[in-house]
Amino acid sequence: MDLYSQLSRIEELRQKLSQLQPLNYGEEKRLLEEFAIRNTYNSNALEGCTLTLQETALIIKDGIAIAGHPLKEQLEVIGHKDAFYYIVECRSRNIITDCWIHLKSICFTFLQTTDLKLVCSGAMP
Secondary structure (H helix, E strand, O other), X not given: OOHHHHHHHHHHHHHHHHHOOOOOHHXXXXXXXXXXXXXXXXXXXXXXXXXXXHHHHHHHHHOOOOOOOOHHHHHHHHHHHHHXXXXXXXXXXXXXXXXXXXXXXXXXXXXXXXXXXXXXXXXXX
């Protein structure tokens, strides 16, 4: 399929989508929460987190601590969730650039602090 055909197909699908009734508040909230859970699980799993999808959902939805898993992993789930919803909030308020700059400064500060701790502990050359 050539580029023109692909773009035509995308436009056709976009028009069909725009004709559909928008999601109500409950549907939108449920889908956003489901996406947040799956996105958090997948992101943390890539980092080696041992929590299951169901355990991640329990932490995000109910704030339940999971026995037998490191607290660090559970705090990473909460941190990822908070960052995700912060970005969603920034998008809804149309302040993405400010949000991006703020998140970069938070990450930079965290990485500097983490690297400093690793260097001081002798864990990093």
